[in-house]
Amino acid sequence: MTVRFYDTKAQQLRDFVPLDPGNVTIYVCGPTVQSGPHIGHLRGALSFDILRRWLAHRYDRVTFVRNVTDIDDKVLVNATDAEPWWALAYRMELEFTHAYTAIGILPPTYEPRATASIPQMQELIQRLIAAGHAYAATSEGAAGDVYFDVRSWASYGSLTNQSLDAMEPAEVPPEPVEGPSGKRDPRDFALWKGAKPDEPTSATWDSPWGPGRPGWHIECSAMSRRYLGPEFDIHGGGLDLRFPHHENELAQSTAAGDPFARYWVHNGLVTVGGQKMSKSLFNFVLAEDVLRERDPLVVRYALAAAHYRSSLDITGTSFDEAEAAIERIRTFLHRAARALATDGDQRVEGTVPARFAAAMDDDLGVPQALAVVHETVRDGNTALDAGDRDGIVRAFAEVAIMTGILGIDPEDPKWAANTAGPEASALDALLQTMIAQRADARGAKDWASADRIRDALAAAGIALEDTPDGTHWSIDG
Secondary structure, three states: OOOEEEEOOOOEEEEOOOOOOOOEEEEEOOOEOOOOOEHHHHHHHHHHHHHHHHHHHHHOOEEEEEOEEOOOHHHHHHOOOOOOHHHHHHHHHHHHHHHHHHOOOOOOOEOOEHHHOHHHHHHHHHHHHHOOOEEEOOOHHHOOOEEEOHHHOOOOOOOOOOOHHHOOOOOOOOOOOOOOOOOOOOOOEEEEEEOOOOOOHHHOEOOOOOOEEEOHHHHHHHHHHHHHOOEEEEEEEEHHHHHHHHHHHHHHHHHOOOOEEEEEEEEOOEEEOOEEOOOOOOOOOEHHHHHHHOOHHHHHHHHHOOOOOOOEEOOHHHHHHHHHHHHHHHHHHHHHHHHOHHHOOOOOOOOOOHHHHHHHHEOOOHHHHHHHHHHHHHHHHHHHHHOOHHHHHHHHHHHHHHHHHHOOOOOOHHHHHHOOOHHHHHHHHHHHHHHHHHHHHHHOOOHHHHHHHHHHHHHOOEEEEEEOOEEEEEEOO
């Protein structure tokens, strides 16, 4: 067994060797909860959900940390007199949790909020100042600000393979500020932001440098250290976080003396017409809108079907194709369960097919793994048609374990509520009436009428299967 991932820092595939094979440790940058999630957020969280599931299969235990950034410039900007920043942040956090849960993303082992780790952030800043890699601003307009000195750290830029002088300034204020910024270099980034007159006092904490709040980057360095230690296996996040966020995390943590992340894994972005989906570009599709219109299992499949590092241009066709794929899997599992019904518990213990495992081990090759799932479904249908019981059992067990690992098993009770609504019940009642009419026609040897009913259903995409215990219908995918 050799699991390997594309390491962004190394810019190549690397064999994965965890610090502790008995406990793989992962830190993923979670949402900044200034507004609700769009499907780009779901795609990112899902990528690491599948990574986590596969590593749990390979190594048994995974400690998975995904943070919540609940204090940030954008959170403060979106707050109102009627809804303070902390109330907005909590409400948006619940929206993210609801959307994640809807598509079957497992809850993290720990989900720390930034505001709960302020002492740890201050301690890290003090270490950086003591080591000569950070400084408190002395200019009047920047009182209370503390910055990381990028020129003090020769490795700055190593994550994104950039030279310092070729970089754009890491942080540009959204509005012009009066007076000097207090930075020694425009590329220096904030570790601590002194309190400003126009910001609520509830968004400030006491510190050795005066009241203020943490910078964005220091939050993740402190939380990952607090929950996983100074060195951990995998740091994950969206491709858009590589610079400046992850570059700055790496610099400040290693400059403070921590080994930090051993592997850097980034997921590709969701695009619209080839352009990154972003709240700032106003081209996003809200998660709640998609989940209102589509079965959450279909949404999960559609967002998982492309390789996690690729860009995903999501369209209505993407969801239609995912729906058809899920229906093919569901139909096979139903057919196989009926064929094996006399055996009592049909869920025979299966093993992961070697080709599925090889695909997942090779940089989480979900598209190739899904191809194995569907090939096994086809083999299972062939075995059903031939009455090959051993082939049915084998395919049934393999499909069940593969879809379970990917979180797309349509027979998982989690998804039952999405297929047993009033629309599904109404459809089943209508089809059962037509199936009974066809049975009556066949009993009366009125083959023309029986064929007309079957053909009408086939034209509507409904397949019938005649078995010794009755006729069953399915969506013909």
